[in-house]
Structures are given as structure tokens and as C-alpha cells.
Amino acid sequence: MRFTFVTLFSSIVEGYFSDSIMERAKEKGLLGFDYLNPRDFTKDKHRKVDDTMAGGGAGMVMMPQPLSDALAHLKEESPQVHLIFTTPVGKPFTQKDARRLSKKSHVAFVSGRYEGIDERVIEIWADECFSIGDYILTGGELASMVMADAIGRLVPGVLGNVESLETESFESMLLEAPTFTRPKSFHNLSIPSELLKGNHSKINALKKTMALSKTKYFRPERYLKFTQRDSDEKSIY
Numbered sequence: 001m002r003f004t005f006v007t008l009f010s011s012i013v014e015g016y017f018s019d020s021i022m023e024r025a026k027e028k029g030l031l032g033f034d035y036l037n038p039r040d041f042t043k044d045k046h047r048k049v050d051d052t053m054a055g056g057g058a059g060m061v062m063m064p065q066p067l068s069d070a071l072a073h074l075k076e077e078s079p080q081v082h083l084i085f086t087t088p089v090g091k092p093f094t095q096k097d098a099r100r101l102s103k104k105s106h107v108a109f110v111s112g113r114y115e116g117i118d119e120r121v122i123e124i125w126a127d128e129c130f131s132i133g134d135y136i137l138t139g140g141e142l143a144s145m146v147m148a149d150a151i152g153r154l155v156p157g158v159l160g161n162v163e164s165l166e167t168e169s170f171e172s173m174l175l176e177a178p179t180f181t182r183p184k185s186f187h188n189l190s191i192p193s194e195l196l197k198g199n200h201s202k203i204n205a206l207k208k209t210m211a212l213s214k215t216k217y218f219r220p221e222r223y224l225k226f227t228q229r230d231s232d233e234k235s236i237y
Ligand code: ADE
Pocket: 086, 087, 088, 112, 130, 131, 132, 133, 134, 135, 136, 137, 138, 139, 140, 143
């Protein structure tokens, strides 16, 4: 799967994806990362990419021409590319979106800067617009990285342990049960003893109870939805 980051600040993104799991996935040929800078598509000698806001208001807006030309270039080179715009006014990005998008061959993230992107560029090019949460970032790069990470790790072969994906938080309505490792006792706190006895049906029952309590406490709205679902949909644990 190929990811393209359309950004004025590619160095923010590059570091993250040239490390650890993502780097290994790159070496194995499972994921590819490339960058496209709208500034390379400017037509004036100052390489200007932003302008004042129509109607007045503080801050600058990303001009339509350089970004639109960059996207036209990308679409011509890769007609199947799926174009995602990052914006705090997009729909909330979820694990379901990550799973769906992990089946695409090429996803591009368009990161806004300043006060945003001229709306007409979004109108012309966006396949989808996503927000990663109800807060404002200084630019869309972090949002693009969050989404690419969540999508990339679901591409088959990227993670070693596929089984762990199934019980992960957000793959079902429930949050994942707490996890432990050695030592048995730490700061006078013990690992729940059932986890150490090797009885897998009891371990699964305990994990489900812990997942339910965690969800009820931290995410009551998800707990309520879970309790209202059909029983065969609840069989994740
Ligand atoms: N750009 C700025 N804030 C953002 C957010 N919360 N989600 C996606 N893109 C953004």
C-alpha cells in the first residue's frame, strides 16, 4: 500500500515513518511513503502558497492553485489514489475507517496549514474529509500521521501478531482488557491470579469481565451500545 503526504512540511512526517515497525514494512515492500509539496507547484517567484482570508479575518488561507495543481499531478500519475483531507470540521476518524482504508492501494493525505484550505479545492478533490478529534492542531500533518499509522498497521504482514488485532480496543464495542507481564508482583500490586493458571476458558471469562468494567467506567456510551447489540455480535472474547 502506498501513502502520499501532500504537505508544505514533509520533514514533520518523514521521521516518524522511517522508524520501527513502519520502516520494516517499507523494507518488506508492504508500505511505501512519499511526499508532495504544493510549494513546488507555485507560479510566482516568491513561491507563495497562502493568501488573506476572503471576507476578512485573522490568519491566512492556503491558495487554491498550487495545491490543486499538486493534486492534479498526483491524480494523473496514480488515478486510483484516494484523497483524504485533514480538517477539524471533517467526520470523526474511527477504527472502522482505518480497516476500510487499509484495503486501498494508494491513499493520499492533504494536510492543511494556516487557517485552512480554500474550500473549492476540497470541493473539487476530496474523496473524504476527516478530523481526528475535537481540538485544533497547528496543521494537518499530525492528523495525517495518526491516520496513516492506524491504517498501515492493518495492512496484512505489517504487524507480526495478527491474533492480537481481534481483541484490540475499538475492533469491537468494548475496550481491550488490561494487560500484564512479569513480575507477578510490582509495587505490591499483583497480576490477577487467574491469568497465571493457564485455564484458557477462565482467562477469557476474566478478560471479558475486565473489558466490560473498563468500558463501563471510561466509555459509558460504548458500554451501553454493547449491551444493546445482538448476542452473536458480542462474541469477540
Ligand atoms: N487540522 C487541525 N486540527 C485537526 C484535527 N483535529 N483533525 C484533523 N485535522 C486537523
